[in-house]
Amino acid sequence: LFYFFHFSFIIHMCIQGLVHFSPAPTSLTPTPPGPVVLLLWSRDATMEPVQEGPITHPVLLFSFIGNADKLLHIQIEDSVEANLTPFFRHICHFMDIHLELGSVVLVFSTRGISRSCAAVVAFLMHRNEETAKKSWTHVKMCKNDVRPNRGLVTQLLDWEKIVLGVSVSNVLDLLS
Secondary structure, eight states, X not given: OOGGGGGOOEEEEETTBOOOBOSSGGGXXXXXXXXEXXXXXXXXXXXXXXXXXXXXXXXXXXXXXXXXXXXXXXXXXSSTTOXXXXXXXXXXXXXXXXXXXXXXXXXXXXXXXXXXXXXXHHHHHHHHTOOHHHHHXXXXXXXXXXXXXXXXXXXHHHHHHHHHSSOOOOHHXXXX
């Protein structure tokens, strides 16, 4: 049933803190308000098992063709010029709603280190009203290969100013 996870490594993290690490979807243990799952995606994978499994609301951050009825699909390339900022509010709203309903939200992009991580950092900043540095540190504790490109880092700093009303973090905080 979960054949595509053969190519994937999943890291579970609760919005309030680290839940646990797990390489298989069978060990998903939703804890209110429900975990956010980051996924390293394989180009050989398909979406069908995600839609049938414990992950109920995927957020895709790459080009994908398929049934978009049950997912938030943001088509954005992994480049320094790509602008994710206009989608941050929509991503946060989508994740807030479904986590409050006890759903499991999967956030993923092709490599799982840039766009998806930036989306989760933006969401944590919004959800917890915290700095980019604090959210970044939390995501790095869960997934140590976080590497948003420089353009996304700049956008996260702009998002911090929107969320908190002031810029606290700097580029070096998020690139180290």
